[in-house]
């Protein structure tokens with residue numbers, strides 16, 4: 491069998507470029523939180539998808555390929571609501587995109603940052619992606635003008651979240667949803683792998699961005715709006731303040747170049763590329 495991407499990649503040379511901004515954008519989009527759809531329902535509804543949770547416009551060529559990376563564990567209902575929302579959203583933006591779900595297999599504290607690093611490395615083994623969007627599974631964008639692309643500078647996307655009264659909690663925040671070009675992510679050495687449990691890994695990335703003389707860009711607060719799905723709060727990492735402080739000296743040693751993991755399963759379902767990984771537990 492041929493790869494999921496090859497056919498499209500070959501035909502693409504004969505088609506005109508897609509417009510920079512899709513003509514199908516509308517603005518505010520409907521958010522559905524119930525009922526939670528089944529996998530079968532979504533597979534049926536999104537029969538236009540290609541294996542691995544991939545799609546690209548049929549009549550024109552998009553020159554940037556986007557990978558959406560979701561760090562994941564035990565949030566099946568959120569994932570279904572997320573997929574139900576995101577596939578039509580991304581299609582409407584006329585993007586060439588693929589959704590990757592990076593699931594942490596082992597018990598013990600969650601390592602969101604390592605999962606995102608692994609998503610980056612594994613996705614690039616499959617295809618030459620230009621842009622990575624790191625996305626919490628519980629955040630749903632409310633406006634389709636919030637483009638899932640990578641601009642010149644790293645972009646913090648979840649500026650206005652309903653749970654935070656649609657206000658930016660603090661200027662350096664980089665958590666929730668963020669977009670970084672493939673090139674910049676490599677330069678930044680990815681995220682730190684040292685944050686186990688909730689909090690801080692995004693602040694460390696924010697420090698990395700500043701350290702490399704890049705800056706965080708954002709859409710206006712009226713556009714970058716998100717609904718957060720409800721869940722029990724994860725247990726915060728009590729060491730996060732220290733790890734964040736010490737991390738300032740470790741940018742070049744802790745990140746993409748210090749990852750240890752094992753891929754237990756990799757599967758292309760219609761709705762997403764699923765990568766189940768085992769992380770090396772914290773020391």
Ligand code: BGN
Pocket residue numbers: 659663664665666688689690691692693730731734
């Ligand atoms: C911050 C967290 C972020 C999180 C935002 C929004 C920390 C580190 C403290 C040194 N940072 O407080 O990781 O994205 O809240 O929830 O906990």
